[in-house]
Amino acid sequence: MRYLLIALTFSASAALAQTTGTITLAGPANETTLKVPRDPCNYTRTVNWTVNTTGVICSDMEFWFVSGTSCPETRATETPVFATVSRSTLDTGTRTNSITFESQDLPAFKGTDAVTCPADDREDEYRLCASLKLGTAVISTDACSTTSSQKANEFKVFYDAKAPEPPTIENVAQLDKALSVRVTAADDDDTSKVKLIVTRADGTGTRELSQSVDLPLFRVENLENGVEYKLTATALDAVNNESAPSAEQTGTPVFTRGFFDRYVEAKGQETGGCGAAAGGLAGGWVLAVLGFWLSSRRNRS
Amino acid sequence: MSRAVALGIVALLGALPSQALEIAQSPNVSVASPRTGALEFKLGGYKPLIDTEEGLEGTPYADTFNNESMLLFEFEMQRYFFQRFGSAGVGFSAGYAEKYSDSITESGEVAAEKTALKVVPLKLNALYKFDYAAFRWHIPLVPYGKLGLIYMPWWINKGDNTQQLDGRTGKGGRWGYGLTLGAAFLLDVLEPRLARDFDSDLGVNHSYFFAEWTYAEVNNFGSSGLVLSSRHWMFGLALDY
Numbered sequence: 001m002r003y004l005l006i007a008l009t010f011s012a013s014a015a016l017a018q019t020t021g022t023i024t025l026a027g028p029a030n031e032t033t034l035k036v037p038r039d040p041c042n043y044t045r046t047v048n049w050t051v052n053t054t055g056v057i058c059s060d061m062e063f064w065f066v067s068g069t070s071c072p073e074t075r076a077t078e079t080p081v082f083a084t085v086s087r088s089t090l091d092t093g094t095r096t097n098s099i100t101f102e103s104q105d106l107p108a109f110k111g112t113d114a115v116t117c118p119a120d121d122r123e124d125e126y127r128l129c130a131s132l133k134l135g136t137a138v139i140s141t142d143a144c145s146t147t148s149s150q151k152a153n154e155f156k157v158f159y160d161a162k163a164p165e166p167p168t169i170e171n172v173a174q175l176d177k178a179l180s181v182r183v184t185a186a187d188d189d190d191t192s193k194v195k196l197i198v199t200r201a202d203g204t205g206t207r208e209l210s211q212s213v214d215l216p217l218f219r220v221e222n223l224e225n226g227v228e229y230k231l232t233a234t235a236l237d238a239v240n241n242e243s244a245p246s247a248e249q250t251g252t253p254v255f256t257r258g259f260f261d262r263y264v265e266a267k268g269q270e271t272g273g274c275g276a277a278a279g280g281l282a283g284g285w286v287l288a289v290l291g292f293w294l295s296s297r298r299n300r301s
Numbered sequence: 302m303s304r305a306v307a308l309g310i311v312a313l314l315g316a317l318p319s320q321a322l323e324i325a326q327s328p329n330v331s332v333a334s335p336r337t338g339a340l341e342f343k344l345g346g347y348k349p350l351i352d353t354e355e356g357l358e359g360t361p362y363a364d365t366f367n368n369e370s371m372l373l374f375e376f377e378m379q380r381y382f383f384q385r386f387g388s389a390g391v392g393f394s395a396g397y398a399e400k401y402s403d404s405i406t407e408s409g410e411v412a413a414e415k416t417a418l419k420v421v422p423l424k425l426n427a428l429y430k431f432d433y434a435a436f437r438w439h440i441p442l443v444p445y446g447k448l449g450l451i452y453m454p455w456w457i458n459k460g461d462n463t464q465q466l467d468g469r470t471g472k473g474g475r476w477g478y479g480l481t482l483g484a485a486f487l488l489d490v491l492e493p494r495l496a497r498d499f500d501s502d503l504g505v506n507h508s509y510f511f512a513e514w515t516y517a518e519v520n521n522f523g524s525s526g527l528v529l530s531s532r533h534w535m536f537g538l539a540l541d542y
Contacts, residue, residue, distance in 0.1 A: 173413035175460055176404070180413060219461070256404040258416030258459035259365040260471040263351070266359035269525035274454060274474030 021053025023061070023130050023152035032154065034128075037239035038161035041104040041117035047155065049085075049130060050096040056135035058144035061085040063099055063130045065107050065157065071129035073149045080110055090132070101128075106159050124159040128152075164191040164235040166243045170216075172251035176258075177225055179251040181218040183233045191235040195242070196220070201228040201250070210236075223253045336506045336541050338390065341377040343513075343537025346370030347398050349420070349529045356525075365416065366402050373398035375535065379428060387431040392447065394424045404459055414460040420529060421454045422519075424479065441487035443509065451477040453519050453529050475519050475529050483513025485539055506541040 026048050027034050034045050051061065063083040064075050075081065083099040103109075108124055109117045130152035135143035165186035173180035179198075185191035191213045198220050199206040209218055213235075223229060228250050235243040263270065348370040351362040362368065375396030383389040399419040404412040426449030434440040456472035457464050464471035488508045489496035499505045512534065519529040 175412070175414045178460065254406055254412070256406055256412035256414060256459065258404045258414075258457070258464060259361060259402070259418055260416075260457040260459065260464040260466055260469075262359070262361035262365055263457075263527075264466055264469065266357050266361045268351075268354060268357055268361065268527070270469070270473070270527040272470035272473040274472075 021051060021055055021134055021150050023132070023150055024050040024052070025128060025130060025152045025155040026050075033156040033158070035158045035160050035239045036103045036106065038120070038159075038241055039103070039118040041102065041109075043103045044100050045102075045157075046098050046100050047128060048096070048098045049152070051090060051132070052095065053134060053150070056143040057087055057090045057132060058135045058147045059133035060087050061090060061130060061132040063101075063128065065105070065126045066129055067107050067124070067126055069125070069127065070154070071127050071131075071151055073151055074131060075129065078111075087132075103159065106157070108159060119159075119161050121162050122159070123162045126157045126159070128155040128157050160190075160237065160239050160241060163241040164189045164237050164243045166246045167191070167194050167233045167235045169231055169233055169246050169249045172231060172249050174251055174254045175219075176256045177223050177253050178219060178221045179223060179229065179231070179253055181220060181231055181233075181249075181251070182216055183218060183246070184216050185213050185235050189235065190237045191243075192238045193236040195234045195236060197232050197234070197245070198223075199230045201230055225253045225255050228252045333506060334500055334504045334542075336381070336384065338378065338380040339392075339539050339541045341375075341379070341392075341394070341511070341537055341539045343375045343377070343511075343535040345373050345375075345533055345535035347373035347420075347422075347531055347533050349418075349519075349527075349531055351528055353530070354520075354526070354528045362418075366400050366418070369400070370533070371398035371400040371418070371420070373422070373533070373535070375422065375537075377424075377426075387429060387433050389427075389429045392424075392426045392428050392449075394422070394426070396422045398422070415458075416464075417458040419456050419458070422517075423452045423454075425450045426479075426481070430485070435487050439490070441490040443485040443487060443511075445483055445485065445513075447479075447481040447483075447513075449479060451479050451517055451519050453477070455527065455529060473527070475527060476521050477517060477519030477530065478522075479515055479517035479519075481513050481515045483511050483535075485509035485511035504542055508541070509539040510537075511539055512536050 026032060028046055028048070034047070036045060037043060049061075051057075061084065062075055062081045064079050064081050066072070066079065082101050082105040085097070085099070104117045106124070106126060108115055108119060108122070131149050133144075133147035133149055135146070136148050137143050137145045167183050167185045169181060170184050171182040181196060183194050183196060185194060193210050194213055194216070196209045196218045197206065198209070207220070209220065211218060220229075229252070231249045231251060232245040234245050257265075348368070349362065352360040373396050375394050377392050377394035379390055379392035381388045381390035397420070399417055401415050401417045404414050404416045406412050426447040428445060428447040430443050430445035432443045435443050452474055454472075454474045458471070486509060488510060496507065499508065514534050515532070517531050519531070520526070
């Protein structure tokens with residue numbers, strides 16, 4: 001009986017520790033992949049973390065990067081930590097928050113083989129790792145006398161310093177005070193936007209238009225007929241790496257005669273406009289007839 | 302074998318009186334649903350008489366669109382007020398037609414952008430259908446006529462935009478009137494049973510194929526400006542409900 005009481009006392013003194021938990025990492029939009037642009041090197045990204053366990057937390061939580069495709073259970077001693085959440089913070093109940101890192105925290109810019117940030121023309125894939133230790137002692141007054149490491153879910157970080165291939169200006173159509181320009185991005189490219197730069201041949205009046213890569217046709221309006229314009233295009237990826245400019249093309253808006261031009265040239269008297277009275281009366285017709293028709297249907301049923 | 306046949310005959314005879322009773326007791330009433338109006342869906346070629354505008358020097362419509370018709374689609378709702386000697390009522394219709402062509406440069410070459418004329422004819426009609434012969438004497442042809450007011454919004458595009466020129470805007474609306482004469486063929490005579498099912502299931506009393514000719518004067522009752530009058534044929538399907 002006495003031994004039984006002793007055993008019960010030990011189990012009630014928080015010595016019976018739960019040894020599992022989860023660490024969840026997610027981007028601002030709950031994504032598990034983040035891209036980092038070539039520059040600036042102090043470009044800051046935020047990652048949200050959540051620790052979910054009822055066990056005893058026995059260490060600070062550490063955040064670090066590894067090259068490659070998976071995080072180890074524990075951080076290698078030579079791997080630098082870029083952020084830490086103290087054990088006391090976790091003990092006080094703060095089990096969800098966020099950490100930030102800068103482009104220059106990535107492994108490419110740390111250690112003996114570090115390159116200078118920004119690095120040109122490279123695309124690196126990293127894993128953002130996080131871990132802490134939970135107590136595993138079953139019958140002990142010190143729950144942390146033995147521990148197990150818990151690591152976070154997989155979280156990818158890409159350093160994208162590679163500009164897309166330049167796009168191609170496929171066609172320039174000459175319109176009335178406008179140009180229609182078809183720009184296509186290179187195949188198998190990570191272009192997300194295309195930028196068109198329009199400049200008068202004398203170098204003045206530069207304009208830039210940007211569109212999604214899914215909309216390859218640009219319409220440049222409010223141009224001057226008979227004036228030559230120079231056109232170049234660049235491609236931008238998701239982190240705004242900009243390609244070299246495309247080959248230059250030229251276009252000259254020209255006056256075109258549509259049906260209304262011909263009608264006016266033929267001394268047609270129409271000046272347009274329907275007038276509020278006419279439009280209102282027409283709208284009234286529609287509403288009245290629809291209302292009458294609907295009410296007749298309702299009465300019938 | 303002969304005993305089995307005899308038993309079968311007895312069973313059949315025993316069943317006959319009850320079947321006869323069921324037939325005798327079945328209600329002898331019409332299953333046709335009430336008929337209150339009609340819906341029409343029609344398609345045809347619409348060629349506005351733009352080039353007939355008084356004082357016009359040239360034929361801009363013919364020059365631009367090769368004097369071709371526009372493809373017009375119209376939908377009409379009708380409501381009958383009188384159904385004794387034929388059917389009379391009112392109808393409202395709305396339609397859409399467009400015509401595209403190439404713009405040209407000053408040197409006459411084809412330009413890279415299109416020009417287009419688009420119209421939305423709206424009509425309020427009084428109508429009469431001589432369907433007495435079809436329903437009374439089973440002659441499956443229904444002549445009819447419509448007379449009404451027309452309002453036609455229109456707009457002219459060059460490229461993607463409505464054209465503006467010398468302070469004029471390339472859009473507006475024109476008033477007018479129109480007379481329509483047509484004949485509808487009662488499709489019920491081709492499949493009477495299907496027509497009855499159509500009525501009992503969906504409330505469509507009769508269906509017709511029709512052809513009609515329209516004389517429309519759409520020029521703001523003779524005032525200056527765009528003439529959207531026409532004389533054109535339309536063909537379509539009508540459903541009495």
